[in-house]
Amino acid sequence: MTAPVLQSPAPSRKLAMTAPVVQSGAPGDSEFIVAFVLPASVTAETAPVPSNPQVEIRAVRGSVAAVLGFSGRGTEAAFEKRNSVLQEALAQAGLRPVGAPRFARFDPPFKPWFLRKNEVVQDIEESAGLAGQREGAS
DSSP states (O other), X not given: OOSXXXXXXXXXXXXXXXXXXXXXXXXXXXXOEEEEOOOTTOOTTTSOOOSSTTOOOOOOOOOOEEEEEEESOOOHHHHHHHHHHHHHHHHHXXXXXXSOOEEEEOSOTTSXXXXXXXXXXXXXXOOHHHHHHHHHHO
């Protein structure tokens, strides 16, 4: 959840709060990208037009990813600890990471820290075996 939420009397379209909020780049880095995941019913073409020119609406191609979820605070140390565990598990499973990990937060800041849900998301190289499992799960 972002705060504050600013509204002006221009024509607008409201969307329900989206989850997760995904961050690319290490949580402590001074430069990172924050992405809000829109509902499946909203496309890049039908999404509200941002009033800030630095905000972009874009479709992101799907990928196969490994995810490690955890509860608690989404601090830099918490993400790094879980990312290390995830990267080790990928290596042991013979899976190859693709790109940098992303960090997903699902809850607003006013939710008690012990009830918050977070994830470390790492795209992985899609093998023939994973492709078959993915299609079968659809």
